[in-house]
């Protein structure tokens with residue numbers, strides 16, 4: 001990995017929420033470095049701070065303490081406008097809660113990030129249709145989110161995240177609601193993006209999904225518990241989910257063996 | 264973002280919240296419609312009344328005595344203070360064509376065609392009245408003669424009696440002391456509409472001689488003379504009317520009998536037709552201003568409605584705003600979206616308001632019986648105001664939508 005200009009650097013990052021005067025430490029002293037073109041998975045029990053981390057890297061939020069550097073720029077020092085610009089042009093975000101526009105169709109949802117980047121209408125429609133096709137929703141382009149299943153909504157969210165061909169893809173449990181077959185299709189999209197030289201950061205509870213990355217970061221109680229290198233990442237084309245790599249996927253939480261429930 | 268895209272998104276948002284949009288639009292529409300209806304009604308009324316008052320007028324002025332108040336209005340029956348002597352003197356004023364006295368004769372009733380009707384007053388005047396003052400044409404017959412026992416009735420009066428009286432018939436005047444005087448109908452005036460479109464009341468005119476016997480001993484001659492509550496002085500032309508007015512004024516203030524006969528608290532008035540028109544115009548302007556004020560209030564209410572609904576809409580769409588900002592919408596994009604939406608609602612409301620307003624104005628003028636005068640500039644103003652109201656009312660909500668923090672907005676349930 002050439003660490004010349006990492007895509008993302010977290011340096012002593014803290015995020016503390018105030019809940020009725022009571023501080024909640026969502027992240028405490030996290031330092032992390034995502035080299036350009038790397039593929040990283042984040043695992044950890046519920047409440048360990050994974051989504052908080054994604055929001056910081058995704059320029060949606062700023063740290064209480066420490067530095068978040070995305071693409072060579074420190075996020076904390078940027079104006080809201082500049083952060084919005086980075087979100088729009090460089091980052092694709094698959095939210096844990098999908099965050100689709102309720103009154104827009106699937107195709108319009110996917111086209112939305114392109115709209116704000118000034119992509120011409122016809123090109124937007126073309127690309128939206130294309131992306132929906134690739135997540136297996138070619139026949140659902142005109143459905144509104146409330147006319148879609150949970151897994152279908154998740155796939156629309158994935159397609160939307162890919163809309164502007166982001167240099168940095170952030171996905172918060174992108175396969176949480178999917179069967180292994182559609183999950184595999186999603187992982188294939190991510191692999192393509194990764195192979196094209198983009199940086200990917202995926203949060204997941206599933207070991208076999210995490211094994212697509214070249215590294216797994218384990219979070220526990222707002223801190224990095226340990227980092228794990230995957231010598232030979234899975235490739236989604238090897239269709240049989242469990243067979244190929246390490247078989248440790250029997251229990252989702254098998255790695256974070258400490259008391260993981262503290263929230 | 265391209266404004267056209269904003270427009271498309273706004274239209275979607277408007278159609279997505281049909282009821283809310285309709286209510287907002289209705290608020291503006293009612294405001295604009297109210298302005299247009301009221302202003303049109305005011306303008307039509309003004310045009311009509313002024314036309315009626317000034318149209319076909321002779322260059323005349325009304326001389327009367329009335330309580331000293333600064334209230335405008337046509338001269339009514341004041342105190343009878345103008346003597347025969349005053350009438351003669353005014354006739355001598357330069358450029359005066361005629362001086363027509365008039366007064367009322369209280370009676371008990373009228374009888375004709377075998378029927379006696381209660382009737383309380385006749386108008387006593389001289390023959391030139393029908394040439395200069397009355398604006399009605401003779402339907403048949405002509406003016407009475409001074410000194411003759413003749414009457415002129417207008418058409419509504421003629422119809423009071425069974426079989427309608429006609430020229431040459433005899434009408435019996437029952438005086439207040441019960442004595443009866445027979446008079447011949449000399450002429451019948453055609454019914455003309457009053458300035459407010461009302462049909463005229465029945466009127467019966469008689470010559471001052473022999474019917475009018477309201478008299479006092481005049482200061483100028485010590486002998487009893489007829490006294491009249493009002494005179495109409497007719498100038499030779501509109502060019503001379505102002506000079507005549509000041510001469511008349513001068514005579515009244517310095518030499519007239521009226522000046523000594525009038526009570527201290529009364530003033531002598533000389534009112535030309537133009538004064539009257541001006542006064543009526545003033546009155547109607549005030550009326551229009553009042554009515555416009557009412558309309559503007561409704562427009563303000565409409566705009567508060569828009570602001571309110573836009574605010575609710577922003578709150579309701581907090582999460583959507585968060586999503587848009589999360590995927591790259593700048594503050595200006597969000598601002599633009601909400602502003603365009605407000606403007607679209609304002610324009611829709613204004614257009615609907617014009618249609619409603621013109622229909623309303625048409626119905627109102629039709630109901631009152633006025634020819635409609637549509638003040639076009641007001642239509643433009645109403646639309647401009649409607650759009651402005653949309654922008655103004657949408658500005659704060661749009662601004663507060665734009666500055667929403669995406670992470671907070673995404674958390675908003």
Ligand SMILES: Nc1ncnc2c1ncn2[C@@H]1O[C@H](COP(=O)(O)OP(=O)(O)OP(=O)(O)O)[C@@H](O)[C@H]1O
Pocket residue numbers: 017018019024025026044045046047048049050051052053096263
């Ligand atoms: N806005 C907030 N205010 C207060 N506390 C918060 C807020 N957001 C998150 N937290 C707290 O921060 C901690 C980390 O939350 P986070 O959403 O990052 O967890 P997570 O690892 O994504 O969990 P999950 O796997 O369930 O999604 C939790 O204890 C949570 O209660």
Ligand SMILES: [Mg+2]
Pocket residue numbers: 050051052096172
């Ligand atoms: Mg989470």
